[in-house]
Amino acid sequence: MLKKKYLNVYKLLGGRIATNVADSLFYMAILWYFKETSHSPAMVALLFSIEAGIDIVSFGFGPLIDSFSIKKLLAFSTILQTLISLVVVFILKVAKSNITIDVLLLLLFSASTILSSIIYPTEYKLLPVLVEKKDLLHFNGLFQVSYKILDLVLDGITTFIIATTSISMTIVLSAIIFGLALFVYAKIQVNVLAKDLLQNEEYFSGSYLKDLRVGWTTLKEEKNILKLILPLCVVNFFFGIYDIGLPYFAQSYIHDSAIGYGGLLMASSAGSIIGAFLVQRFKLGQKKMEIFIAACFLGTGIFRILVPLVVRFNIYLALFNAGVSSLWGTMMNTVFEVLVQTSFSAAVLGRIDTINDSILSLMIPLGTFVGSWIVQTFGSMSTQYVYGFALLFSALYYFSVTQYKKRQK
Numbered sequence: 001m002l003k004k005k006y007l008n009v010y011k012l013l014g015g016r017i018a019t020n021v022a023d024s025l026f027y028m029a030i031l032w033y034f035k036e037t038s039h040s041p042a043m044v045a046l047l048f049s050i051e052a053g054i055d056i057v058s059f060g061f062g063p064l065i066d067s068f069s070i071k072k073l074l075a076f077s078t079i080l081q082t083l084i085s086l087v088v089v090f091i092l093k094v095a096k097s098n099i100t101i102d103v104l105l106l107l108l109f110s111a112s113t114i115l116s117s118i119i120y121p122t123e124y125k126l127l128p129v130l131v132e133k134k135d136l137l138h139f140n141g142l143f144q145v146s147y148k149i150l151d152l153v154l155d156g157i158t159t160f161i162i163a164t165t166s167i168s169m170t171i172v173l174s175a176i177i178f179g180l181a182l183f184v185y186a187k188i189q190v191n192v193l194a195k196d197l198l199q200n201e202e203y204f205s206g207s208y209l210k211d212l213r214v215g216w217t218t219l220k221e222e223k224n225i226l227k228l229i230l231p232l233c234v235v236n237f238f239f240g241i242y243d244i245g246l247p248y249f250a251q252s253y254i255h256d257s258a259i260g261y262g263g264l265l266m267a268s269s270a271g272s273i274i275g276a277f278l279v280q281r282f283k284l285g286q287k288k289m290e291i292f293i294a295a296c297f298l299g300t301g302i303f304r305i306l307v308p309l310v311v312r313f314n315i316y317l318a319l320f321n322a323g324v325s326s327l328w329g330t331m332m333n334t335v336f337e338v339l340v341q342t343s344f345s346a347a348v349l350g351r352i353d354t355i356n357d358s359i360l361s362l363m364i365p366l367g368t369f370v371g372s373w374i375v376q377t378f379g380s381m382s383t384q385y386v387y388g389f390a391l392l393f394s395a396l397y398y399f400s401v402t403q404y405k406k407r408q409k
Helices: 005-035 040-058 058-067 070-094 099-130 134-166 169-186 191-197 208-221 225-252 257-281 287-312 315-344 346-378 380-408
Strands: none
Touching: 005 040, 005 070, 005 099, 005 134, 005 169, 005 346, 040 058, 040 070, 040 099, 058 099, 058 208, 058 346, 070 099, 070 169, 099 315, 099 346, 134 169, 134 257, 134 315, 169 257, 191 257, 208 346, 225 257, 225 287, 225 315, 225 346, 257 315, 257 346, 287 315, 315 346, 346 380
16 A cells, blocks of 8 residues: 555655666776776875765755656756766766766766765655655655665676676666666656645745755754754764774774675665664654654764774674664664654755755865874774774764753743
8 A cells, every 4th residue: 555655755755766876886986997997096096085975065966956847856966976977987988088088088077976965865755755754764764775775786896897887888888777777767746736836935936046045045044953963063073083093994904805894884885774674663743853863963972973982802892893883873764864854845955955965075074084084093993992982972963952951931
């Protein structure tokens, strides 16, 4: 019954999965091209910088996402993704590697990344108008399960495809899967009521800059959400510190090869998948969501601190704690997404989501820069403790905010 009632949601999920797979194939193929042809870590680092930079400025795409027809935007963006893949294949087949070709490929990669930054918030914006509020947590959890499983297997599968075929063939495959995503998106039906919600004139002025300002103003006025986002920015800064120290920590304390780092990532991925399954079982009202987010922060922080605490005594227990920490973190992120979706009109969600992404994305590179200094000065173990304690302090902040709101009533 649920499946038939929400057939459009499953179509959206199918399109999202296809887009995610195609994105990964395209990204890994371009990454592998520069790794093989330039033999320079600087070119690979430039790809990462382009991706991070686009995430930081993604707030600028918000008014476009909110202004255009959802179906047309998904279709247009996916068609362009397909064409970019085909153009890249043509360039790789007929041209030899040189500076001009490298610049052209970087520009096409940038364009593809921008389109992905438009497609994903568009899907996020569409979900609340296709799903009843009581089922939003279930479907956000379902989407998270799909993403986490894909993240776990895609890099390995893509590397295998590149190794057994070629970079060009991998990009051809990405174009085909983008085409499949386009076919699925075309099947989604948005009813009249949903269209009215998406096009609420209250949130549009006809001016790009004014519409952008409306997004910032709307977020600012929703003080409950703003109070939750600000500490997330701080946590993301400390996540950058943790993330840069993780491979060094794994090599020093888990295993002195890539197995140690891979083991930690696998444990965290397994925990995230379980968390995405578990969160679908909860039925939370808006008030309970805020308390639940605080509890998740506490669980994430406790088990994150336990990783460096126990790693000298039992590696497997450290891996278990890493998985449980990620379990709590995934549940927190999923509930936070639902809280945002239910706190704002669908007409402005594109702007709200991209503003959130920009703010949160900005903090990670800053944390990474500081983290590299901490690793050199104090060692990798300290980066793990710093992140864990940041999570605990954030939990205390959230609990204090929720208790303060109770006393105000």
